[in-house]
Amino acid sequence: MEKPEFGTPGTVEEYFRRAVGKAEQGDLQGAIDGYTEALGLGPKNAAAYYDRGALRARLGQQEDALADLQQAADLSRAHGDMEHYQQVVETLRRVRGEFPSP
Numbered sequence: 498m499e500k501p502e503f504g505t506p507g508t509v510e511e512y513f514r515r516a517v518g519k520a521e522q523g524d525l526q527g528a529i530d531g532y533t534e535a536l537g538l539g540p541k542n543a544a545a546y547y548d549r550g551a552l553r554a555r556l557g558q559q560e561d562a563l564a565d566l567q568q569a570a571d572l573s574r575a576h577g578d579m580e581h582y583q584q585v586v587e588t589l590r591r592v593r594g595e596f597p598s599p
Contacts, residue, residue, distance in 0.1 A: 563592060
């Protein structure tokens with residue numbers, strides 16, 4: 498059975514899995530679009546914000562990357578997932594270092 502493309506009805510988990518697959522295939526913008534769809538259905542998914550933010554950083558989209566990563570940090574902390582929170586904070590530091598303030 499063929500998997501539906503983005504824009505077709507699905508669950509947050511389906512969109513998330515498809516976004517991961519797109520990223521693994523090197524389709525970074527397609528993955529970002531998939532994470533955006535997943536977040537439209539599940540706006541409290543810290544992992545989707547984290548992954549989308551990391552991809553945006555790779556594409557040089559600093560403001561969007563930092564916003565996503567901050568949201569991932571806030572959600573991880575609110576959910577009590579301190580391990581993921583620490584991972585996000587480290588990524589935030591790296592991204593800020595790659596894009597210093599003018």
